[in-house]
Amino acid sequence: MTAVYLIQNTATKERYIGHTNNLQRRISEHNRGLQTATKRYVGQWILVYAEIYRNFDDALVREHRLKNHGRAKQELYKRIENSMLRKS
Numbered sequence: 001m002t003a004v005y006l007i008q009n010t011a012t013k014e015r016y017i018g019h020t021n022n023l024q025r026r027i028s029e030h031n032r033g034l035q036t037a038t039k040r041y042v043g044q045w046i047l048v049y050a051e052i053y054r055n056f057d058d059a060l061v062r063e064h065r066l067k068n069h070g071r072a073k074q075e076l077y078k079r080i081e082n083s084m085l086r087k088s
Contacts, residue, residue, distance in 0.1 A: 001021065001052055001053065001054060002019055002020070002021050002052070002053050002055075002056050002058075002059035002060075003019065003020055003021075003023045003050045003051065003052050003053070003059070004017070004018075004019045004050065004051045004053065004059050004062045004063045004066065005017070005018055005019070005020065005023060005026070005027075005047060005049065005050040005051075006047075006048045006049040006050070006066075006076070006080075007027060007030060007038070007045040007046060007047055007048060008045070008046055008048050008084060008085050009038075009040055009042075009043040009044070009045055010043040010044050010045075010046060010085065011040070011042040011043025011044075012040065012042070012043055013085050013086070013087045014038075014040075015048075015084070016030070016037060016038050016045070017063060017066045017067055017073075018063065019059050019060065019063045021056075023047070023050060027045060027046075027047055030045040031044055031045050046085075048080065048083050048084055048085075049076070049080050049083065
C-alpha cells in the first residue's frame, strides 16, 4: 500500500504533499528534520489528509497531479478547507 499525503506546519502553515509506504515513519522523518523540503526550526508537521492506494503507480500519478496541476490541488484544498490550519 502507498499513501499520498498532505501535511501542514503548525507554525508557518506551509503545506507539503508527498507519498510513502509507511505514513507514520514518514511524518516522523519530516518532524525530525530529515527531509530537506520540510526542514524547519519552528513548528511541527501534522497530517491533514491522506489517500491510500494499492498500486504504487496510481499513487505516483495522483501525487504528480496534486503537485503539478493547480486545479487538482485547488479542488483538494477546497474539499478539506475545514481540516487545514488557518493562517492568523
